[in-house]
Amino acid sequence: MSSGGRADWYLSRTGPDDEPADRGPGLAAYDTPRRWRLRLTPHDDPYLLDHLVAGEPTLPGTFMLEIAAEATRRVIPGSVPTGFRDAEFTTFVRPPTARAHTEFTVHATQIVPHRVHVTLERRLLPRGDATRARHHTCFRTDVLIGTPGPPPTPHPPATDGAPVTDPYYRPDSPVLLRGVFHNTRDGRVTATHRTARWTPDLARADWLSHFTVPSLLLCATLRTAALPPGPHGEQTLYVPRHLGHIDLFTPGLGDTALTAHHGDGITLHGTADGEFRADAPDGTVLLEIRDARLAALGTV
Template identity: 45%
Template structure:
């Protein structure tokens, strides 16, 4: 989630009057501290906490005892007032919240000025309270220039368990509060209105229907208001982990279990806010998607979020000759250094599944509105060892819409080849191009899902190493290609392993079209079963007849972010391979596998020894 930065001035000055809902919550305070770097506006904070009774108890927080715990305050009130214990506890909690508001306001006054920060208790769901607050602000400070609607309540629960009161509190603080503010300011329109929303409104989270729905409303409302001439925008944030709801251990645990909403720091959050506010595009909805959101979209709504084009392999525009599209490709030893972790006979070699990735990119460049559903008749005719010569090997990728293909369910087909230029025999003669690879790419719309299959882990099986991690293997894998664990083989032909990659620092995977690493790992399942003399064969693919992708549009990074390391890779023999989600949903399947044997390695070498070598 690269963050944009800006040097543009904020539409907030020392003369601005800014109304901020959400009281002195951590998010509101963090935003105002960021604003204070460039301006010292007059700020009015509207919050639910009533601070009026705090004046009667200021002696509790003396200069010598600034830190008062909840227990301290309860004991103090029990000695001072004749109240039931339940009432004492409730009062102590109110006073502690009021004291936190007072401290936060004091901190903001230190930054903005002693007379520039005001607080008013106001329940946004009460139209009378909102109208009184707005009238008081206008009487004291004049017209309101900027509204930052940051109020929110977070009480996650499934619909069948949440009370109506809690549901309404979550929904109405944002939704009804928005309408009440609009009503109170109807005759005095601010010059800028900014809603603080959440990425949850874009995707939705199980158990948070009220919260997600309210944030989705804010996004729609800003577009509608902008169409009517109001300068309004909504910023849909990921999870503020330090100051927002994510700062609560309980809330953070709930959201972690959902696997959604990427945590961001206060620094990242305020940078997003300042950038969007400086741009202040009316009607805009800036939705910031982190790795968790992108992974969820890729699996649940494939194709909804476009992949970046900058890091694709086919960087230049295609050359056209009738229906054929062609690209010149020269892999770079610095940019593509990860190929040094995929060695065939000691030389960096393009994996066969990476050839499939390049083919998918070419096909999607021909039909950019579709995503790759699979491949047919993939043939690997010669290794691509791009750095074996004095210069990186020059490749030509050609894509031609397939003739004679019968479309099914909106699918199209593109035939793709990868060839290299032949060596120069003398100054006038060049040998013919060499074809390394060909396949037919199947493209279709987004929204496909695989069937559920039985757990591939049949019985206990025998733990075995992955032969490709052995340092003496003719095909030696390290780095991002070292991505499986817990490999087992049964007494029959079945074998399986667990997807366990380390993808830290592999940003280049974000632009990939297919899970080529997972495909490679799944195909390696056919090499797990030891031979009778306790050796393992090391294979390379020569032909893959059918490859079906059941999460089209999702790549390795996105599938891993969505499912974690619980994906199972398996084979029921040397002719097939598959990958399944933890719940048994099929993610990809390969049939009609033909392998070529490169050699063998002992089956008893532990993976740990190979890991050190990698």
């Protein structure tokens, strides 16, 4: 179960697959690895059809942080993530296709009292040829729990900059976002800064009420990196590869709760130095991302 009595969205489907892995000699009790089989299909997760990378349904990287939070709660019941460290996204996570059967496994180990290491691994089996199975680590991160640190000093609202549009909404985009992911407007850029307003429509996204990580808001915040146009007006599309520091200053509040609190008044900020944040209407920082490395996937 998640905090507030809500069932986890992803790991609630695992059933009896939730078992401790073998514990080696010399490991303390809190070092016992745990693992779960993750089921991911467009039937269970129809939003995947609105998040397309190269035309294929793909799990957003920031949604893997919710999976990590759920695994952490299974290891430490009642825990609420306050941040993530060294999140690495190495392989796109996509549901099984007619060409290959895919199995996903989540692994979690409490490494110190307030830190849990989580990985998401994939086993790819070409249809009709189990001898060619391939294994990949798709994602890893350390989940922080406990009392969050104080948020940074509130920022005054940004009102300057040239207006721009979000390139992820263009039909020719290599990363095409629709539906619940079409959630920003009023983009503006300066030589050093870029901003947008977060305006999600969650009327048909009841599933997001299970999330205790604001995965949708994190995704939109990172997308401010794509707002600045190049010398010929082109915009570059990015996906995350490494997020060194993610701090959540409203622990346990996912996208549904933050939208209920702030409506469409949340402002997204990004800099050319790989730092991002989302601010409440009064300037209070809700989340912050530092040490971000993004991979370019093309231009529009």
